[in-house]
Amino acid sequence: MKKTILVFSLISSVFFYSQNYSSLDKILEKLETRSKKMKDASGFDIKDKKFVLIEDFEDHAERHILEFRNDNSLTLIEVIDDKSTDKTYSNIFTGDxxxxxxxxxxxxxxxEGKKISIPITHNLYxxxxxxxxxxxxxxxxKRWIENSNLLKKKN
Incomplete structure (x- = not known):
């Protein structure tokens, strides 16, 4: 008798927890569809688009430009402005x-055409x-803003 009650309670608890998980999943789906940031962007084409990240530090400023190409390759340009010497340095990375x-x-x-031992990687959304x-x-x-949006804001 004890075994049957134990089995019944285990089965019922699994049943109730699965219902709870289902309702949580539905709530999360509603939140994701309502949120403008989380919409599916598979229709947005990133090929031939540029995204910019600008960072300002005490001693220097950095601008990173990420350009996606049609053949799944990319160019990452890193421009560093030294505030103490007013000199500008740049690095041009390529990859995929x-x-x-x-x-x-x-x-x-x-x-700049030479393979580096530790590649620069970013996981972006x-x-x-x-x-x-x-x-x-x-x-x-960090947020990389599309270049065309920066041009719209300036005008």
Whole structure:
């Protein structure tokens, strides 16, 4: 008798927990569809698009320009402005990327045509807010804004 009650209680608990998980999943789906940032961006073409990340530090400023090409290759340009000497330095990286829906994995493994031992990698997520497309770095939460949006804001 004890065994049957134990088995019945285990089966019923699994049943109730699975219903609870189902309702949680439905709530999350509703939240994702309502949120403008989490919409499916598989229809947005990133080929021939440029995204810019600007960072300002005490001693220097960095501008990173990420350009996606048609053949799944990319160019990452890193421009560093030294504030103490007013000199500008640049690095041009090339590599490739893989895209699955909103997720984009970037690997830049060549510096000015020469292979580097440790490639620069970024895991990015394509997002949209107020019709502004941007890439959000999953690891650092930095935002790469599409270049055409920057040009619209200046004018």
């Amino acid at each position: 990327y893989i895209r699955k829906k909103n997720a984009i994995s970037v690997r830049a493994d060549h510096l 394509l997002m949209n807010a107020n019709n502004i497309w941007y890439l959000k770095d999953i690891n650092t939460n």
